[in-house]
Amino acid sequence: xxxxxxxxxxxxxxxxxxxxxxxxxxxxxxxxxxxxxxxxxxxxxxxxxxxxxxxxxxxxxxxxxxxxxxxxxxxxxxxxxxxxxxxxxxxxxxxxxxxxxxxxxxxx
Amino acid sequence: xxxxxxxxxxxxxxxxxxxxxxxxxxxxxxxxxxxxxxxxxxxxxxxxxxxxxxxxxxxxxxxxxxxxxxxxxxxxxxxxxxxxxxxxxxxxxxxxxxxxxxxxxxxxxxxxxxxxxxxxxxxxxxxxxxxxxxxxxxxxxxxxxxxxxxxxxxxxxxxxxxxxxx
Amino acid sequence: xxxxxxxxxxxxxxxxxxxxxxxxxxxxxxxxxxxxxxxxxxxxxxxxxxxxxxxxxxxxxxxxxxxxxxxxxxxxxxxxxxxxxxxxxxxxxxxxxxxxxxxxxxxxxxxxxxxxxxxxxxxxxxxxxxxxxxxxxxxxxxxxxxxxxxxxxxxxxxxxxxxxxxxxxxxxxxxxxxxxxxxxxxxxxxxxxxxxxxxxxxxxxxxxxxxxxxxxxxxxxxxxxxxxxxxxxxxxxxxxxxxxxxxxxxxxxxxxxxxxxxxxxxxxxxxxxxxxxxxxxxxxxxxxxxxxxxxxxxxxxxxxxxxxxxxxxxxxxxxxxxxxxxxxxxxxxxxxxxxxxxxxxxxxxxxxxxxxxxxxxxxxxxxxxxxxxxxxxxxxxxxxxxxxxxxxxxxxxxxxxxxx
Numbered sequence: 001x002x003x004x005x006x007x008x009x010x011x012x013x014x015x016x017x018x019x020x021x022x023x024x025x026x027x028x029x030x031x032x033x034x035x036x037x038x039x040x041x042x043x044x045x046x047x048x049x050x051x052x053x054x055x056x057x058x059x060x061x062x063x064x065x066x067x068x069x070x071x072x073x074x075x076x077x078x079x080x081x082x083x084x085x086x087x088x089x090x091x092x093x094x095x096x097x098x099x100x101x102x103x104x105x106x107x108x
Numbered sequence: 109x110x111x112x113x114x115x116x117x118x119x120x121x122x123x124x125x126x127x128x129x130x131x132x133x134x135x136x137x138x139x140x141x142x143x144x145x146x147x148x149x150x151x152x153x154x155x156x157x158x159x160x161x162x163x164x165x166x167x168x169x170x171x172x173x174x175x176x177x178x179x180x181x182x183x184x185x186x187x188x189x190x191x192x193x194x195x196x197x198x199x200x201x202x203x204x205x206x207x208x209x210x211x212x213x214x215x216x217x218x219x220x221x222x223x224x225x226x227x228x229x230x231x232x233x234x235x236x237x238x239x240x241x242x243x244x245x246x247x248x249x250x251x252x253x254x255x256x257x258x259x260x261x262x263x264x265x266x267x268x269x270x271x272x273x274x
Numbered sequence: 275x276x277x278x279x280x281x282x283x284x285x286x287x288x289x290x291x292x293x294x295x296x297x298x299x300x301x302x303x304x305x306x307x308x309x310x311x312x313x314x315x316x317x318x319x320x321x322x323x324x325x326x327x328x329x330x331x332x333x334x335x336x337x338x339x340x341x342x343x344x345x346x347x348x349x350x351x352x353x354x355x356x357x358x359x360x361x362x363x364x365x366x367x368x369x370x371x372x373x374x375x376x377x378x379x380x381x382x383x384x385x386x387x388x389x390x391x392x393x394x395x396x397x398x399x400x401x402x403x404x405x406x407x408x409x410x411x412x413x414x415x416x417x418x419x420x421x422x423x424x425x426x427x428x429x430x431x432x433x434x435x436x437x438x439x440x441x442x443x444x445x446x447x448x449x450x451x452x453x454x455x456x457x458x459x460x461x462x463x464x465x466x467x468x469x470x471x472x473x474x475x476x477x478x479x480x481x482x483x484x485x486x487x488x489x490x491x492x493x494x495x496x497x498x499x500x501x502x503x504x505x506x507x508x509x510x511x512x513x514x515x516x517x518x519x520x521x522x523x524x525x526x527x528x529x530x531x532x533x534x535x536x537x538x539x540x541x542x543x544x545x546x547x548x549x550x551x552x553x554x555x556x557x558x559x560x561x562x563x564x565x566x567x568x569x570x571x572x573x574x575x576x577x578x579x580x581x582x583x584x585x586x587x588x589x590x591x592x593x594x595x596x597x598x599x600x601x602x603x604x605x606x607x608x609x610x611x612x613x614x615x616x617x618x619x620x621x622x623x624x625x626x627x628x629x630x631x632x633x634x635x636x637x638x639x640x641x642x643x644x645x646x647x648x649x650x651x652x653x654x655x656x657x658x659x660x661x662x663x664x665x666x667x668x669x670x671x672x673x674x675x676x677x678x
Contacts, residue, residue, distance in 0.1 A: 074167045086264070162406055
């Protein structure tokens with residue numbers, strides 16, 4: 001039996017499929033988890049999956065534009081984390097819980 | 109070598125991402141997310157995006173996730189209680205998730221029948237110089253707008269997190 | 275046979291492994307002895323003598339400490355989060371030691387016909403790599419504080435993560451200004467851009483280099499470096515009179531030693547980085563024909579002094595140990611005159627002596643300054659360091675754009 005040749009490189013589509021898997025896991029976390037902070041982390045996971053797609057397409061077109069989109073996503077994610085975590089801190093201060101199911105009224 | 113690196117870090121990324129979703133404790137989730145980001149940084153390097161890989165580690169893993177860990181530690185948020193959404197939800201959702209992934213993979217494979225191989229070093233346009241050139245010429249306006257966005261975020265965070273003045 | 279051996283040694287992987295072994299061995303020994311040097315220097319500043327019992331002048335103290343730490347009982351407190359408790363010191367020491375991989379110690383050298391750089395790997399994003407590592411280093415301390423399940427540890431961990439995030443900003447800005455002069459992110463190219471002399475005698479190091487001398491950035495970088503390594507006056511995370519021992523209260527044995535090692539490795543990294551960015555890397559302070567004899571003179575003077583003191587022994591063993599070290603110093607000093615070794619040893623001498631002086635500064639400050647209060651620390655970062663480094667970056671950018 002001849003030895004199976006190991007692949008030396010993988011096609012571009014593998015990266016896209018990996019990105020899809022990560023995005024789906026992010027969606028799953030967003031839907032299933034109940035802690036506010038974990039839901040927030042699932043959003044970050046989805047953003048990361050999208051970033052991978054941008055960089056992969058940048059590779060395919062041999063252009064740098066995808067990297068810039070990734071860069072902007074990172075900046076937006078940083079701003080979002082700053083504001084979002086401040087909101088989470090305030091919510092926890094006012095309600096004493098982080099479970100999304102229990103934070104269901106607009107007024108205290 | 110490229111293939112080994114891809115499969116190794118893709119596996120780490122997927123396992124860590126699953127860990128993000130299934131771990132009960134927020135700290136475990138946050139550190140698994142750092143694992144995802146680290147392995148994605150290696151994949152960015154394979155795709156020739158040096159600057160983005162470094163920025164991923166500095167901005168995402170080194171700043172944003174530290175902020176998450178910091179807040180989790182500050183709130184002393186304990187482990188989640190077991191989700192009341194029971195096994196029925198899982199039983200329905202898991203096949204749907206797998207089905208969705210299968211369809212997406214099929215579409216991706218059909219959409220790019222002759223996808224090029226990713227060879228490390230074939231695309232070298234992702235150096236800090238190239239990114240900077242594009243950022244300060246073609247993308248100057250979005251860049252300036254993001255700086256305003258960050259300023260707004262800083263002010264918003266300060267307003268939200270300050271102590272109530274009596 | 276001979277040719278074969280050289281071609282094997284010239285192989286990229288073999289060569290890298292050899293360099294890796296050399297660098298790792300030297301670094302770990304240096305870390306152990308840094309501890310001894312620190313104890314000795316602080317002792318002499320405070321008019322004590324420091325370790326003297328193990329070996330001549332306590333020179334074997336690091337060895338004894340290592341054996342002690344390795345063989346001590348490794349306590350596992352019952353109330354900790356086991357996984358993260360074990361993970362934290364590993365994370366800290368891993369990211370601290372990895373930094374040495376991109377630091378160049380000297381120029382391209384030629385050993386037996388094999389050309390290689392005195393550096394493990396030359397990344398073209400070397401600086402960004404180091405910033406990423408220092409960002410990841412926070413996790414070790416934060417996790418240690420959190421997983422110990424101890425309020426003092428937790429406060430230490432929280433303080434350290436807030437402090438390191440705050441000081442990373444002025445540090446990155448201080449790094450950015452010499453990068454404008456050098457025009458590269460690769461540490462080797464940055465160092466090489468500082469070769470040569472202005473007016474024939476002023477070295478073209480970043481801190482002197484026209485059109486924008488970086489002295490201010492150097493000071494800012496060193497202050498931020500003190501904060502990043504959690505050293506006095508910024509050692510709030512382990513302030514012993516408020517927090518027992520901060521984040522490593524619950525750690526013992528080798529895990530405790532890992533945090534110590536990480537702190538010293540971070541110190542070495544900061545000093546290497548300051549040398550490469552601001553102090554001209556491995557380039558000498560005076561032009562070449564004079565500079566080539568300085569190492570020899572320094573070693574001869576050191577050796578002579580040791581022998582002189584050995585002849586008038588102040589302690590019982592001095593008449594044996596001092597001359598031995600004196601002769602060793604003389605031999606090393608003469609090695610610098612061998613033309614075959616000169617291209618390797620001279621850059622190494624300049625690099626190591628600059629790093630050594632900066633490390634001495636770290637120890638000196640530790641023996642001199644009191645600790646900040648926590649609010650002063652944060653105020654200092656955001657109300658002084660940050661604006662000053664932004665203004666400095668602007669000024670540098672203007673000068674470079676106008677005059678270069």
